Amino acid sequence: MAPSTPTKPSILAREDVARSNLFAIERLELRFSNGAERTFERLKGRGRPAVMIVAMPDPEHVLLIREYAAGFDEYALTLPKGLVDPGEDIITAGNRELMEECGMGARRIEPLVELSLAPNYMNHRMQVLLATDLYEKRLPGDEPEPLLVETHAIESLPALLAREDFHEARAIAALYIARDTLRAERDSESWW
Amino acid sequence: MAPSTPTKPSILAREDVARSNLFAIERLELRFSNGAERTFERLKGRGRPAVMIVAMPDPEHVLLIREYAAGFDEYALTLPKGLVDPGEDIITAGNRELMEECGMGARRIEPLVELSLAPNYMNHRMQVLLATDLYEKRLPGDEPEPLLVETHAIESLPALLAREDFHEARAIAALYIARDTLRAERDSESWW
Incomplete structure (x- = not known):
């Protein structure tokens, strides 16, 4: 795989872990293309541009x-x-x-x-x-x-x-x- | 009050409303200097620079x-x-x-x-x-x-x-x- 086109990690699982009026926090279980696994958290807005x-x-x-x-x-x-x-x-x-x-x-x-x-x-x-x-x-x-x-x-x-x-x-x-x-x-x- | 020195709103109440490994969400009840009251949410990191x-x-x-x-x-x-x-x-x-x-x-x-x-x-x-x-x-x-x-x-x-x-x-x-x-x-x- 050329360095210009990395392979994205697989999302093994995703879960909403916290929510308020303005924010939602999601937890992702990821497996990278080299086999390394990590837990990530990301913040989701309400989706309005x-x-x-x-x-x-x-x-x-x-x-x-x-x-x-x-x-x-x-x-x-x-x-x-x-x-x-x-x-x-x-x-x-x-x-x-x-x-x-x-x-x-x-x-x-x-x-x-x-x-x-x-x-x-x-x-x-x-x-x-x-x-x-x-x-x-x-x-x-x-x-x-x-x-x-x-x-x-x-x-x-x-x-x-x-x-x-x-x-x-x-x-x-x-x-x-x-x-x-x-x-x-x-x-x-x-x-x- | 000169326009260059606005008076900050008073924080009437603050409450932690959601928390995950990475994030904490806090709700603020604010009263602005003109009397208007609003609920704000803010996201707090873990405090490390x-x-x-x-x-x-x-x-x-x-x-x-x-x-x-x-x-x-x-x-x-x-x-x-x-x-x-x-x-x-x-x-x-x-x-x-x-x-x-x-x-x-x-x-x-x-x-x-x-x-x-x-x-x-x-x-x-x-x-x-x-x-x-x-x-x-x-x-x-x-x-x-x-x-x-x-x-x-x-x-x-x-x-x-x-x-x-x-x-x-x-x-x-x-x-x-x-x-x-x-x-x-x-x-x-x-x-x-």
């Missing part, structure tokens, strides 16, 4: 939100995001979340990248969208308190990383990818 | 591993990483994980950034280390099968992102930050 939005009011700036992060019991700076409602497509969900969390809609939204959180033990995936050509439009959301919206230069990522409240890997990855995508577009425009 | 290593065999290349990702039941390309053992510092842990997962040690390892996973509902933090001046050294790890190690140009991030098995947000964020840090060092050297 998630979206994260890089919303740019102009070609140099991006909207960030500051919201209460229960995992650390402190406020964190990140990108607007949320779950896709049943029957909703990801573009509509991204625009709705942007209206709820930032009070802005976007005339143009396009998929940028799909990110995973911790593929070794979670099945979570998030669609990152790039939203441009914004206009003011607020929808009521389910947030317990209004989110603080900050506008930052997308080229100021190093300064953002120096902040203690800016650490969420998905938001950081999304902003770097958006910045590089925009730089590449500018370079190709100035080339032509 | 985690490290992720950007290991560079030369100034242009980085080591990536391909390992079985149980969350998706498929192989994923990512950076070497692991938990800090009791009594270990993060530098020693990073070097040990590098020896176990890539068969390499590093004469120089330095902290690059600290990343969180999903601060809204997890308390997980990961220290990203930059490892350089590598040498061959293999330690036995607890992996069920040998990891596939791939060497990639750090400037090839757009090509990596086009791969279906490269999607982990922490690895992507770490590689962009390492690449920009190295670019900035090169620029300052050529300036002087």
Whole structure:
């Protein structure tokens, strides 16, 4: 078997071991192709897709939100995001979340990248969208308190990383990818 | 209260609602400063710090591993990483994980950034280390099968992102930050 095509382990058994409103934990008994057996645990979300939005009011700036992060019991700076409602497509969900969390809609939204959180033990995936050509439009959301919206230069990522409240890997990855995508577009425009 | 200093919600009650070998789920009853009350759930890890290593065999290349990702039941390309053992510092842990997962040690390892996973509902933090001046050294790890190690140009991030098995947000964020840090060092050297 070539190293580029590993053989997946066999799942000998799987069992739900714990469940709450938000999470389900599953235990897997695995046999790897070399015969080694291991018990793994993985976390299953509720199966609804998630979206994260890089919303740019102009070609140099991006909207960030500051919201209460229960995992650390402190406020964190990140990108607007949320779950896709049943029957909703990801573009509509991204625009709705942007209206709820930032009070802005976007005339143009396009998929940028799909990110995973911790593929070794979670099945979570998030669609990152790039939203441009914004206009003011607020929808009521389910947030317990209004989110603080900050506008930052997308080229100021190093300064953002120096902040203690800016650490969420998905938001950081999304902003770097958006910045590089925009730089590449500018370079190709100035080339032509 | 200035928008830069939001008042944290009060935690009215907290309760462990589910537990497995790897995870513990806690329910929080919160009252926000505007009086709104909400029930949140958050996931607690086992409290051991985690490290992720950007290991560079030369100034242009980085080591990536391909390992079985149980969350998706498929192989994923990512950076070497692991938990800090009791009594270990993060530098020693990073070097040990590098020896176990890539068969390499590093004469120089330095902290690059600290990343969180999903601060809204997890308390997980990961220290990203930059490892350089590598040498061959293999330690036995607890992996069920040998990891596939791939060497990639750090400037090839757009090509990596086009791969279906490269999607982990922490690895992507770490590689962009390492690449920009190295670019900035090169620029300052050529300036002087």
